[in-house]
Amino acid sequence: MAIWPRPFDADFSMEEILKADSDSIHDLLNSSDLTPDQIEIFQRLLSGGVNSKTTYVSANEAYRIFALCGQNIASYYDTNARYQLKEGxxxxxxxxxxxxxxxxxxxxxxxxxxxxxxxxxxxxxxxxxxxxxxxxxxxxxxxxxxxxxxxxxxxxxxxxxxxxxPGKGFKVFAQTKGEAPKVLLYGNKDIGFDEALTYHIGKESSLIACFGNDRADFDTNDADKMQKALEQFLPGIEVTGSYGYDWIADPYxxxxxxxxxxxxxxxxxxxxxxxxxxxxxxxxxxxxxxxxxxxxxxxxxxxxxxxxxxxxxx
Ligand SMILES: Cc1cc2nc3c(=O)[nH]c(=O)nc-3n(C[C@H](O)[C@H](O)[C@H](O)COP(=O)(O)OP(=O)(O)OC[C@H]3O[C@@H](n4cnc5c(N)ncnc54)[C@H](O)[C@@H]3O)c2cc1C
Known part of the structure; x- marks a missing residue:
């Protein structure tokens, strides 16, 4: 709050912003007094949120994103995931x-x-x-x-x-059979995604949206890989499809x-x-x-x- 009192007006607190700017989000988390588990959760949340490895992104982006949603993690998920345009x-x-x-x-x-x-x-x-x-x-x-x-x-x-x-990550939709549970998941390097959340629940099929920080490491259209990743959290889940567009390869x-x-x-x-x-x-x-x-x-x-x-x- 001290660095970004006005998220729409960086000039208002530029002096503070510049002081914080040499650090990456990774540096910021690791110099904090959070516990290792808390750091890990924030690593996942923020890598998904900035769609990049946290070492490549300025600490200011973490401050700015949280300032935009009133420094409140529930509002972060409301604005980023919960409220959507009904017809897309x-x-x-x-x-x-x-x-x-x-x-x-x-x-x-x-x-x-x-x-x-x-x-x-x-x-x-x-x-x-x-x-x-x-x-x-x-x-x-x-x-x-x-x-x-x-x-x-x-x-x-x-x-x-x-x-x-450095936005070189991915968003992938996993289609799952039947009604998916309402979940918010944090992954790790072995699992392949940073964050996943239930996006749509349908009687026949549902969608789980997953976010990761490096598309080069993850084939977003590999349903078997998604199956292996998601079943670690949700035993019995059946992934019937997986799709994520390659925004990095697209020249536009x-x-x-x-x-x-x-x-x-x-x-x-x-x-x-x-x-x-x-x-x-x-x-x-x-x-x-x-x-x-x-x-x-x-x-x-x-x-x-x-x-x-x-x-x-x-
Ligand atoms: C996977 C993914 C998920 C996202 N999820 C969200 C979300 O949940 N909420 C949210 O608010 N934002 C989200 N975003 C971000 C959102 O898509 C962008 O903020 C928004 O599309 C930006 O709009 P824009 O008009 O600035 O640029 P763009 O939508 O990128 O449009 C730029 C256009 O310029 C065209 N173009 C490029 N080069 C040329 C050229 N040489 N000549 C002519 N045309 C050209 C491109 O083809 C493109 O159509 C997401 C982005 C991605 C990639």
């Missing part, structure tokens, strides 16, 4: 499209973004040229380095993109959700923000200062960009 995330996207009625183009990767004095020129990989008065850029941090910007990107953004955020994401490495506030903090670089407005979950890594962050920085653009265009 697609229902939110469909409502946004219904509301703004934009033209939507899928499968149109952008190769180059060039700013002119009063407009922006976008070149797609297919060679199509599009122009706009302003541009809202939601390209994920780990992908930005692969897009040409003229003038160049802020050096902090570009350097962070090249280093890459190159990672899961964005968390910052140790020392990123000091090294890149100023440039790694949402907002304007000329006529290009960065607005995404990866650049939002408060709810970074969450859909709320994408929405928040999108609203901010819309307000700034309205002001610019008058």
């Amino acid at each position: 995330t697609i229902s939110l996207i469909n409502k946004m499209i219904e509301d703004g009625k934009p033209e939507v183009r899928l499968n149109t990767p952008v190769k180059r973004i060039e700013q002119k004095s009063d407009h922006v020129v976008i070149t797609t990989r297919a060679g199509e040229i599009l122009t706009a008065a302003t541009l809202v850029c939601t390209i994920p941090l780990n992908v930005l380095k692969d897009v040409e910007f003229s003038p160049s990107l802020d050096p902090g953004k570009l350097a962070a993109s090249k280093e890459g955020h 994401s190159q990672g899961t959700w964005c968390v910052w490495r140790p020392d990123w506030y000091r090294k890149y903090g100023k440039g790694l923000r949402d907002g304007a670089e000329g006529r290009v407005f960065f607005a995404s979950a990866d650049f939002c200062a408060g709810n970074r890594g969450y859909i709320d962050g994408a929405i928040g920085s999108g609203i901010k960009a819309a307000q700034q653009i309205k002001e610019l265009l008058g």
